[in-house]
Amino acid sequence: MAILVTGGAGYIGSHMVLALLDAGEEVVVIDNLSTGFQWAVPPRARLVEADIADEAAVDGLLSGGGIEAIIHFAGSIVVPDSIADPLGYYLNNTVKTRGLIAAAVRHGVKRFIFSSTAAVYGMPEENPVVETARLRPISPYGSSKLMSEIMLADASVAHDFSYVALRYFNVAGADPGGRSGQSTPRATHLIKVACETALGRREKLSVYGTDYDTPDGTCIRDYIHVSDLAAAHLLALGHLRAGGASEVMNCGYGRGYSVREVIGAVNRAAGHEIPVEFTGRRPGDPAALVARADRVRDVLGWRPAHEDLDGIVASALAWERDLPDRKRQAN
Numbered sequence: 082m083a084i085l086v087t088g089g090a091g092y093i094g095s096h097m098v099l100a101l102l103d104a105g106e107e108v109v110v111i112d113n114l115s116t117g118f119q120w121a122v123p124p125r126a127r128l129v130e131a132d133i134a135d136e137a138a139v140d141g142l143l144s145g146g147g148i149e150a151i152i153h154f155a156g157s158i159v160v161p162d163s164i165a166d167p168l169g170y171y172l173n174n175t176v177k178t179r180g181l182i183a184a185a186v187r188h189g190v191k192r193f194i195f196s197s198t199a200a201v202y203g204m205p206e207e208n209p210v211v212e213t214a215r216l217r218p219i220s221p222y223g224s225s226k227l228m229s230e231i232m233l234a235d236a237s238v239a240h241d242f243s244y245v246a247l248r249y250f251n252v253a254g255a256d257p258g259g260r261s262g263q264s265t266p267r268a269t270h271l272i273k274v275a276c277e278t279a280l281g282r283r284e285k286l287s288v289y290g291t292d293y294d295t296p297d298g299t300c301i302r303d304y305i306h307v308s309d310l311a312a313a314h315l316l317a318l319g320h321l322r323a324g325g326a327s328e329v330m331n332c333g334y335g336r337g338y339s340v341r342e343v344i345g346a347v348n349r350a351a352g353h354e355i356p357v358e359f360t361g362r363r364p365g366d367p368a369a370l371v372a373r374a375d376r377v378r379d380v381l382g383w384r385p386a387h388e389d390l391d392g393i394v395a396s397a398l399a400w401e402r403d404l405p406d407r408k409r410q411a412n
C-alpha cells in the first residue's frame with residue numbers, strides 16, 4: 082500500500098517524499114503545481130498533477146484500497162497574502178481540506194497527518210508555547226489551519242479515523258544530500274531571503290523591526306530543519322500504524338534565534354557580510370515564537386539530528402547556490 086502525499090512537489094512535501102522513499106515506502110503525490118515543481122518529485126514516486134479539490138482524481142486514487150495514509154501538505158502559506166485574500170485562503174486551506182478528509186472517510190483511509198502551524202497561537206502569552214496554550218490566530222492563514230485541526234478532531238470522534246496534526250514552527254534548511262530544498266520564487270522566509278541576498282540575487286535584506294522586547298530588539302523564532310520535520314512525520318505515521326491516539330504536537334527545537342543571530346549565521350556561511358537595511362516592524366509579527374516540544378519527543382520519540390543553526394543555514398545556502406542550475410536542467 083502507498084502513502085498519499087498532497088503538496089509533495091513543494092518545499093516540505095518534497096523532503097517528506099524523500100524520507101518516505103528512503104524508508105522503503107511506496108509514495109503517490111497529488112499536487113496542482115501552483116507553487117511546487119514537477120522536478121522536485123523524485124521519479125520513484127508517482128506524481129498525479131491535480132488539485133486536491135478534484136474529486137474524480139482523489140476518488141480515483143483512494144478507491145481500491147491502495148492508499149494507507151494521507152500526509153497533507155497542500156495549501157497556501159503566505160501570511161500577508163492571507164490577509165489580502167482571506168476567502169482564497171479559506172478555500173484552499175480549509176474547504177479543500179474538508180473535502181480531502183471527507184474523501185478519506187468515504188474510502189476508509191484511517192490515517193491522516195496534517196501540516197499545521199505555530200500561527201494558530203497568534204501572539205502567545207508565554208514562550209516556549211505549549212500545545213494547550215490559547216489558540217488565537219491573528220491571520221486568516223492561522224485561522225484556516227486551526228479550522229482544519231478542528232475538523233480533524235471532530236471527524237476522528239465520529240469516524241474510524243485517526244490523525245496527527247503537527248504545528249510547525251519556522252521550517253528552514255535543505256536536504257543534507259542536496260536532493261531538495263526551498264525553490265519557491267518570491268519567497269518571504271527570512272533564511273531563504275538572506276541566502277538569496279548573500280548570493281547577490283537580492284540587493285539587501287530588510288530587517289523588520291529592531292525595537293521588540295527581546296535581548297537584541299529583533300524577533301525570535303524557532304528554526305527547525307526540514308529533514309528533522311520530515312522525520313517527525315515518519316514517526317507520526319508509525320504511531321498511527323501502531324494504533325496510537327490522535328495527537329496535536331508542536332514541531333520545533335525549543336530554542337529561539339533572533340533575526341540578528343540568523344544574519345550572523347548567514348554571514349558565517351557565506352564568508353562575507355550581507356547588506357542589511359533596518360526598517361519598521363512587519364504587521365502581525367509576534368516578538369517571540371518558540372516551541373515547547375516535549376510532546377513530539379515523548380510521544381513519538383523524536384530526536385532531531387540537525388539542530389545547529391549554522392548547519393541549517395549552510396544547507397539552505399548550498400541549495401540556493403545550485404538552484405539556477407537545477408531549474409535549467411529541469412526545463
Ligand SMILES: NC(=O)c1ccc[n+]([C@@H]2O[C@H](COP(=O)([O-])OP(=O)(O)OC[C@H]3O[C@@H](n4cnc5c(N)ncnc54)[C@H](O)[C@@H]3O)[C@@H](O)[C@H]2O)c1
Pocket residue numbers: 087088089090091092093094111112113114115116117118131132133134153154155156157158173177196197198199248249250251252253265
Ligand atoms: N514553510 C513553513 O515554514 C511552514 C510553517 C508551518 C506550516 N507550513 C505548512 O506546510 C505545508 C507545506 O508548506 P511548504 O512550505 O512546503 O509550501 P509550498 O508552497 O512549497 O508547498 C505547497 C505545495 O502544495 C501544492 N498545492 C497548493 N494548493 C494545492 C491544491 N489545492 N491542490 C494540490 N496541490 C496544491 C503546491 O503546488 C505546492 O507544491 C503547508 O500546508 C504550510 O501551511 C509551512
Ligand SMILES: O=c1ccn([C@@H]2O[C@H](COP(=O)(O)OP(=O)(O)O[C@H]3O[C@H](CO)[C@@H](O)[C@H](O)[C@H]3O)[C@@H](O)[C@H]2O)c(=O)[nH]1
Pocket residue numbers: 158159160198199200249250251252269270271272274286287288289290300301302340363366370
Ligand atoms: O525579509 C525578512 C523576512 C523575515 N524577517 C523577520 O524574520 C522573522 C521570521 O519571518 P519569516 O521567515 O517570514 O517567518 P514567520 O513570519 O515567523 O512565519 C513562518 O513560520 C510560521 C510558523 O512559526 C509559519 O506558520 C509561516 O507559514 C511561516 O512563514 C520575523 O520576525 C520577520 O519579521 C525579516 O526581518 N526580514
